[in-house]
Amino acid sequence: MLIRRETTADLAAIRQVHSAAFADAENPHRVPVEVGLVDALRAGDAWLPALSLVAERSGELAGHVVCSRAHVGAVPVLALGPIGVPPESQRAGIGSALMHAVLGAADALGEPLVALLGHREYYPRFGFEPAADLGITPPVPEWASHFQVRPLAAYDPAVRGDFAYAAPFMQL
Numbered sequence: 001m002l003i004r005r006e007t008t009a010d011l012a013a014i015r016q017v018h019s020a021a022f023a024d025a026e027n028p029h030r031v032p033v034e035v036g037l038v039d040a041l042r043a044g045d046a047w048l049p050a051l052s053l054v055a056e057r058s059g060e061l062a063g064h065v066v067c068s069r070a071h072v073g074a075v076p077v078l079a080l081g082p083i084g085v086p087p088e089s090q091r092a093g094i095g096s097a098l099m100h101a102v103l104g105a106a107d108a109l110g111e112p113l114v115a116l117l118g119h120r121e122y123y124p125r126f127g128f129e130p131a132a133d134l135g136i137t138p139p140v141p142e143w144a145s146h147f148q149v150r151p152l153a154a155y156d157p158a159v160r161g162d163f164a165y166a167a168p169f170m171q172l
Contacts, residue, residue: 001094002056003101006064010054013061014038017054021084033172034082041068046166050109051078053102055085055094062089065098067106067114072136073161078106079169080116099126107152114150115163123148135160139170 006014015035022032041047046069055063063085070079080102085094103126106114115131116123117138128148131138138147139162147163 001062001097003053003097004056005050006052006054010061014054014064017061017064017086018082018084020086020088022082023087034084037082037168037172038064038066040168040171041066041166044166044168046070046168048078051102051105053098053105055098057089057094062086063094063098065102067102067111068166070115070166071164072113072159075112075159077159077163078111078114079165080114081118096126103127103150103152107154110154111152112154112156112159113152116148116150117143117146118148120146120148123150126150131163137162139163139165 015038018034018038019032022034024030024032048068051067053065054061063083065080065083067078067080070077083095083098103114115136116128128150131147131149132144134149134151134157136149138144
């Protein structure tokens with residue numbers, strides 16, 4: 001498996017990855033919101049090309065993750081998501097490899113922290129912790145129980161306050 005930056009040649013395959021990863025079994029013809037979210041992020045000013053990574057296995061895309069620009073107060077930080085692996089490729093280490101790669105890339109770029117809205121039992125294995133423990137609040141109060149952050153090497157504990165996603169997240 002190879003983890004690398006996305007290229008323009010990957011765009012259709014990335015859409016397919018997220019379509020499969022977030023498919024609705026009850027409504028299989030519905031395009032998952034994550035597909036449109038990636039497209040909207042890519043078209044906006046929060047897009048960070050260095051942090052849009054794909055997993056390639058045997059010449060085929062098997063996963064995608066992206067971090068986009070977000071803020072805690074006026075401080076630039078990152079929002080992670082979506083991360084997608086099609087069901088037939090899940091539980092093979094692809095998602096973990098993507099997480100480690102994007103967190104390493106973000107750290108190498110000097111980013112202070114990464115935030116996400118996700119499963120409370122899954123993401124702590126990558127160093128995520130409840131955002132409230134670091135004084136960071138989600139844009140929607142009901143998200144607090146699943147809103148998590150991962151401090152990186154450039155993290156400053158003085159970074160506290162309200163988290164703001166890029167506009168496409170809030171337009172879902």
